[in-house]
Amino acid sequence: MAKNLSGDLQVASANRLSDGVVVWLDDAGDWTSRLDRAAIARDKRTGEILLLRAQAEAFAVIDPFLVAVTEDDDGTIEPLSLREKIRASGLTFDVIAADAVRYA
Amino acid sequence: MPLYREGAPSGLVVEDPWLRLADDAAVPADGMVLVSFARWREARAALLARRGPVGVVLANTDPVEALAADVSRLDLMVLHFPKFSDGRAYSQARLLRGRFGYQGELRASGGVLQDQIAFMLRCGFDSFESEQKGFGEALAKARTLFSVVYQPTEDGRSPASLLRLKRRNVLVS
Amino acid sequence: MPDTYFYRYDDYDRTLVSERVDQFRDQVRRRLAGELTEEQFKPLRLTNGLYLQLHAYMLRVAIPYGTLSSRQLRKLADISRKYDRGYGHFTTRQNLQLNWIKLEDAPDALAALAEVDMHALQTSGNCIRNVTADHFAGAAADEIEDPRIWAEIVRQWSTLHPEFTFLPRKFKIAITGSPNDRAAVRVHDIGLRLWRNEQGEVGFEVIVGGGLGRTPMIGKTLREFLPKNELLAYLEATLRVYNRYGRRDNLYKARIKILVHEVGVEKMRADVEAEYAETRDGLLGLSDETIEAISQQFAPPDLPPRSNLAGAVEALRLEDRDFALWLKSNVAPHRVKGYAIVTASLKPAGAPPGDASAVQMEGVADIADAYSQGELRVSHEQNLIFPHVAIEDLPAVYAALGRLGFAEANVGKITDIIACPGLDYCALANARSIPVAQRISSHFAGLARQHDIGDLKIKISGCINACGHHHVGHIGILGVDKNGVELYQISLGGDVDFGKTALGTILGPAVTADKVVEAVDSLVTTYLDSRGDGERFVDTFRRIGAEPFKDRMYAAL
Ligand code: SF4
Numbered sequence: 001m002a003k004n005l006s007g008d009l010q011v012a013s014a015n016r017l018s019d020g021v022v023v024w025l026d027d028a029g030d031w032t033s034r035l036d037r038a039a040i041a042r043d044k045r046t047g048e049i050l051l052l053r054a055q056a057e058a059f060a061v062i063d064p065f066l067v068a069v070t071e072d073d074d075g076t077i078e079p080l081s082l083r084e085k086i087r088a089s090g091l092t093f094d095v096i097a098a099d100a101v102r103y104a
Numbered sequence: 105m106p107l108y109r110e111g112a113p114s115g116l117v118v119e120d121p122w123l124r125l126a127d128d129a130a131v132p133a134d135g136m137v138l139v140s141f142a143r144w145r146e147a148r149a150a151l152l153a154r155r156g157p158v159g160v161v162l163a164n165t166d167p168v169e170a171l172a173a174d175v176s177r178l179d180l181m182v183l184h185f186p187k188f189s190d191g192r193a194y195s196q197a198r199l200l201r202g203r204f205g206y207q208g209e210l211r212a213s214g215g216v217l218q219d220q221i222a223f224m225l226r227c228g229f230d231s232f233e234s235e236q237k238g239f240g241e242a243l244a245k246a247r248t249l250f251s252v253v254y255q256p257t258e259d260g261r262s263p264a265s266l267l268r269l270k271r272r273n274v275l276v277s
Numbered sequence: 278m279p280d281t282y283f284y285r286y287d288d289y290d291r292t293l294v295s296e297r298v299d300q301f302r303d304q305v306r307r308r309l310a311g312e313l314t315e316e317q318f319k320p321l322r323l324t325n326g327l328y329l330q331l332h333a334y335m336l337r338v339a340i341p342y343g344t345l346s347s348r349q350l351r352k353l354a355d356i357s358r359k360y361d362r363g364y365g366h367f368t369t370r371q372n373l374q375l376n377w378i379k380l381e382d383a384p385d386a387l388a389a390l391a392e393v394d395m396h397a398l399q400t401s402g403n404c405i406r407n408v409t410a411d412h413f414a415g416a417a418a419d420e421i422e423d424p425r426i427w428a429e430i431v432r433q434w435s436t437l438h439p440e441f442t443f444l445p446r447k448f449k450i451a452i453t454g455s456p457n458d459r460a461a462v463r464v465h466d467i468g469l470r471l472w473r474n475e476q477g478e479v480g481f482e483v484i485v486g487g488g489l490g491r492t493p494m495i496g497k498t499l500r501e502f503l504p505k506n507e508l509l510a511y512l513e514a515t516l517r518v519y520n521r522y523g524r525r526d527n528l529y530k531a532r533i534k535i536l537v538h539e540v541g542v543e544k545m546r547a548d549v550e551a552e553y554a555e556t557r558d559g560l561l562g563l564s565d566e567t568i569e570a571i572s573q574q575f576a577p578p579d580l581p582p583r584s585n586l587a588g589a590v591e592a593l594r595l596e597d598r599d600f601a602l603w604l605k606s607n608v609a610p611h612r613v614k615g616y617a618i619v620t621a622s623l624k625p626a627g628a629p630p631g632d633a634s635a636v637q638m639e640g641v642a643d644i645a646d647a648y649s650q651g652e653l654r655v656s657h658e659q660n661l662i663f664p665h666v667a668i669e670d671l672p673a674v675y676a677a678l679g680r681l682g683f684a685e686a687n688v689g690k691i692t693d694i695i696a697c698p699g700l701d702y703c704a705l706a707n708a709r710s711i712p713v714a715q716r717i718s719s720h721f722a723g724l725a726r727q728h729d730i731g732d733l734k735i736k737i738s739g740c741i742n743a744c745g746h747h748h749v750g751h752i753g754i755l756g757v758d759k760n761g762v763e764l765y766q767i768s769l770g771g772d773v774d775f776g777k778t779a780l781g782t783i784l785g786p787a788v789t790a791d792k793v794v795e796a797v798d799s800l801v802t803t804y805l806d807s808r809g810d811g812e813r814f815v816d817t818f819r820r821i822g823a824e825p826f827k828d829r830m831y832a833a834l
Contacts, residue, residue, distance in 0.1 A: 015333075017308070019333065086331060098358055098364060192525075195440055195520045237312070250300075252292045254293070254438075265567050
């Protein structure tokens with residue numbers, strides 16, 4: 001499978017102010033919790049513009065920044081770094097459920 | 105920067121009557137002059153010989169101990185907060201007020217934020233430079249933000265430990 | 278409901294905490310309305326225990342000196358269900374972390390905490406942090422005096438201290454009242470050790486400048502013997518010296534340990550004593566009455582006489598091997614005959630260390646009510662402790678814990694792993710900690726083997742900040758990042774036992790995540806092959822050194 005691994009592809013991310021949820025900037029300039037909706041910058045220059053746009057829309061989020069991503073043939077994007085992968089897809093182990101253990 | 109003074113009517117901005125003297129400027133014969141710590145050290149005698157009050161501006165690394173003998177001769181001390189998170193001047197304030205008995209105006213400079221006021225009042229500050237919106241209103245309320253304190257400090261408030269002792273002794277007697 | 282045998286808030290304490298909640302509510306409102314920038318708001322939320330982690334805000338709830346009532350624990354369960362995802366993480370600083378708090382809910386969560394006299398004050402930020410103490414305090418057979426009395430006195434003095442809320446860096450104080458230090462006082466900014474001098478008086482040894490993190494250091498003695506009633510005046514003098522002269526130019530050099538290291542302990546002592554000469558006769562002197570009033574609140578429960586020789590315990594011990602092992606590892610001597618201290622292991626094989634679900638917290642609270650005077654402790658080893666259990670009740674407690682999944686007989690053993698949240702949660706992390714702990718703990722799950730291996734402390738941190746205390750692990754594991762790959766640096770021989778406090782020796786190049794279990798397995802094998810009579814892992818390491826461990830480990834990978 002061909003992947004664009006160059007590191008040139010970038011999306012803008014932040015945590016939402018009200019609840020801390022991880023969000024990405026979409027093409028319409030809204031913050032979405034779906035990575036597949038994120039606006040992609042395909043080179044350095046558009047990356048800078050994307051970050052400026054994100055900072056201009058930062059009223060309801062905290063400290064936007066750029067995240068390097070890869071893209072599959074089918075357009076699926078995934079962050080390059082482990083940290084950003086974890087931010088995008090959540091914990092890498094099963095958390096204990098609230099009612100995990102019942103007792104008599 | 106707008107100046108606020110504790111106790112001024114409903115937290116209004118107050119006039120700053122002090123003339124901030126550059127280190128190389130001539131010392132005027134009268135009027136209220138404010139000088140740097142370095143200038144004070146170098147021209148102490150001349151400054152004291154003139155008519156009119158003198159104030160000193162300190163960096164938060166300046167040794168306040170050096171002013172111990174002069175606290176009664178000074179009418180203003182300005183302590184600086186280069187950023188919110190740099191708390192050295194709180195210690196300077198407590199030493200000036202508590203240990204050396206300074207009674208003049210103690211001013212916080214550097215752009216005070218309203219969330220610092222309660223701490224500053226407890227350390228003996230009574231005037232504040234701030235650019236923050238709503239600072240005056242916050243100052244008016246700051247003394248009553250916490251009706252209980254745990255530490256004895258220069259503001260003279262009784263800490264909880266003392267109030268408890270008093271209460272117990274009333275109960276006993 | 279049973280009464281509590283530790284400090285009870287009075288109206289002063291309650292007023293202060295609730296006024297603080299009101300203040301924070303207003304600060305959150307201003308932030309959400311855009312009146313405060315993140316830069317301005319961050320220090321405010323931090324001093325209220327609210328962090329921003331990778332996926333959400335995290336609220337760190339203070340559990341002062343690790344002491345908790347069943348009622349408080351139930352409330353924590355409740356809060357975790359209502360405002361979080363129904364579980365919490367007990368930390369190495371005896372706190373509880375809730376990982377999924379919303380900023381807009383945080384004031385309500387804090388108000389709920391205040392209902393049971395709890396708060397999240399000063400669990401973060403550059404202030405005096407929540408004071409920790411021996412988790413066996415008030416129950417241990419070897420105790421000279423209950424350190425929690427002093428921890429409470431320090432808690433009050435340090436809460437919203439106007440002079441020390443913007444220190445160069447965070448400041449951690451730990452107190453122990455036993456010769457067997459369970460509070461790790463030599464690796465804190467200030468460690469206080471109660472001891473009895475030749476005249477028979479009890480006072481503090483004041484230890485300064487210890488700490489882990491990027492530059493680990495063992496604390497040095499600042500004052501051999503400090504009369505107890507002078508504690509606050511002495512602490513104020515020390516903190517003032519630190520606040521004025523501690524470095525602020527470099528985040529990594531801002532802890533008091535660096536100041537002590539740079540000026541030398543003699544100069545530090547001279548400065549503190551000079552300052553103290555001025556403060557000692559001031560208002561901070563503690564009157565006997567004040568000390569007495571607080572001591573009374575820690576008066577131990579009147580434990581009804583119970584038998585030391587419980588037939589049922591003996592019978593079960595002979596018939597159930599796991600129970601026999603549990604008695605050995607999870608039950609410690611109590612100062613009262615007929616009683617014991619029981620540790621509930623929050624490290625079942627393969628589970629995230631230190632995590633408890635809301636249901637588990639409630640179950641633990643029920644056990645505390647039925648068998649431990651309604652009282653609990655949180656240990657810095659991330660376990661929960663029942664301080665006052667009758668020996669006769671041990672089988673019942675064991676069974677009840679078993680139903681919760683907390684009866685693993687592994688306290689102090691290889692699967693009783695300390696791990697920080699790591700890259701799964703933490704914004705500062707280089708690598709994951711929890712999955713590594715889970716793999717090691719699954720690998721060594723068998724109890725017989727664990728008990729054969731004996732005492733072995735594995736401590737894992739996801740970055741150099743060392744929240745997992747890896748420097749002082751018998752085996753320390755530190756996550757590092759090399760070009761986006763998680764690697765783990767392994768060290769041996771760390772220890773926090775008093776008099777033996779030592780920092781681990783790094784073995785060599787870091788290993789990849791999939792090799793960590795094999796590496797640990799090899800270290801254990803080397804130990805088993807080389808150990809002398811009665812030698813623990815760390816004793817063998819001290820005798821034979823790092824080489825044999827190292828050679829075999831790298832050969833095995
Ligand atoms: S040690 Fe590092 S990764 Fe682990 S919790 Fe602390 S800061 Fe986060």
